[in-house]
Amino acid sequence: EKSKAEEMQKAKQRLEAYQKREQGVTETLSGLLGPVGDDDTTAEVEEKHQEIKYITRESIGAGKRVLTIADTKGPGKIVLTQDLSNLESRTATNTSLKPKSYDDDAENKEEMPEATVHRGIIKLNLRNLHQC
Numbered sequence: 001e002k003s004k005a006e007e008m009q010k011a012k013q014r015l016e017a018y019q020k021r022e023q024g025v026t027e028t029l030s031g032l033l034g035p036v037g038d039d040d041t042t043a044e045v046e047e048k049h050q051e052i053k054y055i056t057r058e059s060i061g062a063g064k065r066v067l068t069i070a071d072t073k074g075p076g077k078i079v080l081t082q083d084l085s086n087l088e089s090r091t092a093t094n095t096s097l098k099p100k101s102y103d104d105d106a107e108n109k110e111e112m113p114e115a116t117v118h119r120g121i122i123k124l125n126l127r128n129l130h131q132c
Contacts, residue, residue, distance in 0.1 A: 022066075024063070025063060025064055025065040025066055025122075026064065026065075026066040026067075026068060027059075027060045027061055027064035027066070027067050027068070028068040028070060029055065029059065029067070029068070029069050029070070030069075030070045030071040030072060031071055031072050032053045032055075032069065032072045032078055033051055033053060033072045033073060033074045033075075033076040033078070033132055034072060034073050034074070035071070035072075035073065036071050036072065036073045036128060036130060037073070049075075050074075050075050050076055050077065051074070051075070051076035051077075052076060052077045052078075052079060053076065053077070053078050053079070054079050054081055055067070055069075055078065055079065055080050055081065055084070056081045056083055056084070057081075057083050057084060057086065057087060060084070060087070063089060065087070065089060065118065065121060065122045065123075066121070066122055066123045066124075066125070067080075067084075067121055067123070067124050067125070068124075068125040068126075068127060069124070069125070069126055069127070069129065070125070070126075070127040070128050070129075071127070071128045072128075072129055072130070072132060073129075073130040073131060073132075074129075074130060074131030074132040075131045075132070076131070076132055077132060078129075078132055080121075080124070084120065084121055085119065085120040085121075086119070086120075087119065087120055087121065088117060088118070088119050089117075089118050090115040090116065090117055090118070091115060091116045091118060092115050093114070093115060093116070
């Protein structure tokens, strides 16, 4: 029982660490065109003009790689600008991984690769969008 409890605690700590890392790279933009509400009628929606919102690099915090657009109601358009593809972040190499080495292999003296550079947004989540 005690070992199971320790394993559960370790698993819980790993999950919390993963969630913390995930939240560190996620940017959530909600209510871009307006808040979601049930009190609007279709007549009011037709009277509103089509609003256009641009999401640029300035809209996203530093180091954010996952963009979530949520809880917004149009009418309107949300445009992701081309400068989002210029976002850049680096991922350090995993130092716990050691490359395999074989006798008489020319690549045995191979060094660990440098940090990996990622460009652009990795993932875009769209959630609870109305008339956009």
